[in-house]
Amino acid sequence: MDLDAAVADIDLVSMAFWARPPAERLAAFARLRALDHPVFFTEPRVPLVRAGRGFHALVRHADVAEAGRNAKVFSSEPAATSPEPPPWISLVFGTPMVNMDDPRHARLRRIVSRAFSPKMLTRLERDIETTAARIVDDVVHAGAGDFVEQVAARLPIHVICAMMGIPHELRPRVLGHIDAMTAYSGVRGSLTSARTLRLLGANLKAIVELHRLVARLGRQRMREPREDLVSALVNANVEGEALSVRELGSFFDLLLVAGNETTRNALAHGLKLFTDHPDQRALLLSDYDRRAAGAIEELIRYVSPIIQFRRTLTREYELGGHAFAAGDKVVLFYISANRDKAVFAEPDVFDITRSPNPHLGFGGPGPHLCLGANLARMELKIMFRELFGRLPDVRAVGEPRWLLSSFDNGIRRLPFASVR
Ligand code: HEM
Structure with missing residues (x-):
């Protein structure tokens, strides 16, 4: 049997693949990593989205890291997402910096880095602590319910609104718009055209409203x-x-897209993992302040809340055993790189003491490395400290309802209960 025939049942562009249980998907990536070259996938047509030409899947840690680092060859333009949004989206709403190369990207990143300065983060820390305490008050009162709705979804959006100074009275409206955006991005590609179009319409309306606000x-x-x-x-x-005011709108969208769903999913996966691994939970709680940083890095590695981002080659280049041409697309599967046994001993073991832990969950070591990584770390650390500190027995009590997506490794519902 030739090498590619051994992986012929793996179709990374079919939603049926992303509907498979997480362990099966990870096993498929392990088989792709064992090949001596990246595999090509042809993209299906999605309504109102430019037809993709297909991409090679980068699945090994070394290849994903190199593509992230070498941004001159692996460009984020015209878009770092797959499938690619049509050009009119950028014309109407502006281009977020995640879809730009330097020097345009560097200029924007310099400006918006003000949002993530140590001074800004210190200012946000107290706010996050107060919000986390309020959320846990409600959990103590409720005793059980859906962890996503009652905990995980509440903190990140509050933090982004607090960062942007969105007045409290406007936040319910902002939340409504964000739900419309999430409904579209979470299920894209898996629906009949009519339903996709309806969700897309609500999504665009939400973006317009948020930009106005x-x-x-x-x-x-x-x-x-x-x-x-x-x-x-x-x-x-x-x-x-x-x-400019237009760039501000685009930045707000990016924060919402990049900082909301990701942190929410990391929180939900965290409760699930610390339920499934009581030894790791006991270790964490035995000395929270000392163990938390390592635990959060391992959580991000193990879960990879962002499954993938895309790049387009600017010139001929050889990577991972394949000779690429200018214009070729590659998709950087962070979720696969983070389980590569060439870098991580026993990659499928959840070990909060893992050190070093050079995971790519926040992206590769290049210009697009997650700008909100320290903020996300702070949110996770504070939320789990508050939650486990006050409710040491809080746990997931049923199977998660997974989000069907090839982009966000998401959990839509997670039943939980706490015993006081
Ligand atoms: C657990 C939570 C998070 C994860 C796993 C995550 C993951 C990522 C990844 C993988 C990228 C790289 C994009 C690429 O390859 O092109 C990225 C970029 C980015 N993230 Fe995050 N992120 C998280 C939280 C946040 C938060 C809380 C914010 C802000 C509120 C944020 C803001 C950004 C921004 C602005 C970029 C674009 C950076 C650039 O293009 O220069 N992220 N993130």
């Missing part, structure tokens, strides 16, 4: 700057750099 806030802060992030972003710094 943030643009209004941006214009206010240009007129009357305050001590908040939006003021810092729209008013020029000493180098004369600032975001």
Whole structure:
């Protein structure tokens, strides 16, 4: 049997593949990693989305890391997602920096890094602690329910709204728009055209509303700057750099897309993992402050909340045993790189003491490395400290309902109970 025939049953572009149980998908990636070259997949047509030409799947840690690091060859333009959004999306809503190369990307990243400075994070820390305490108060009161709705979904969105200075009275509206955006991105590609179109329509309307809301806030802060992030972003710094109101809208979308679903899924997976691995939970709780940082890195490695991002080659290049041509697409499967036994001993073991832990869950070591990684780490650390500190017996009590997606490794529902 030739090598590719050994993996002919693996179809990474079919939603049927992503509907398979997580362990089966991981076993499929292990078989792809064993090949001596990346496999090509042809993309199906998705309504209103540009037909893809297909891509090679990068599945080994070394290949994914190199593609992330070498951004001159592995470009994030015209888009780092797969399938690729049609060009009119960028024309109407602007281009998020995740879909840009340097120097355009570097300019935006320099400006928005103000949002993630140690000073900003310290300011947010107290806010996160208060919110986490309030969420756990509600959990103590409820005793049981759905962990995603009652815990995991609440913290990240609150943090992003707090960062952007969205007034409290506007937050329910913002949440409604975000739900519309999530409903579309979570199920894309798996639906009949009519339903996809309806969800897409609601998604676009939500983006327009969010842009309007943030643009209004941006214009206010240009007129009357305050001590908040939006003021810092729209008013020029000493180098004369600032975001335009349109760029501000695009940045807010990116925060919502990048920082909401990801952290929510990491929290939900965390409860599941610390239920399934009582030894690791006992170890964590035996000395939380010392163990938490390692536990969070291992959680991100083991789960890979973001399954993949894409790149387009700018020139001929050889990687992982394949000669690529300019214009070829590759998809960087972070979820596979994080289980590569060439880098991680016993990669399928969840071990919170793993060290070193050079996982790629926050992306490769290149210009697009997750800007919110430290914020996400802080949210996870505070939430689990509050939760396990006050409810040491809180646990998942049923199977998760998985999100059907080839992008977010998501959990939609997770029954939990706590014993006081
Ligand atoms: C567990 C949580 C998170 C995970 C697993 C995660 C993962 C990732 C990954 C894999 C990338 C790389 C994109 C690429 O390859 O092109 C990325 C980029 C990014 N993330 Fe995160 N992320 C998380 C949380 C957050 C949070 C909380 C924020 C902000 C509120 C955030 C903001 C961003 C931004 C702005 C980028 C784009 C960076 C650039 O293009 O320069 N992320 N993230």
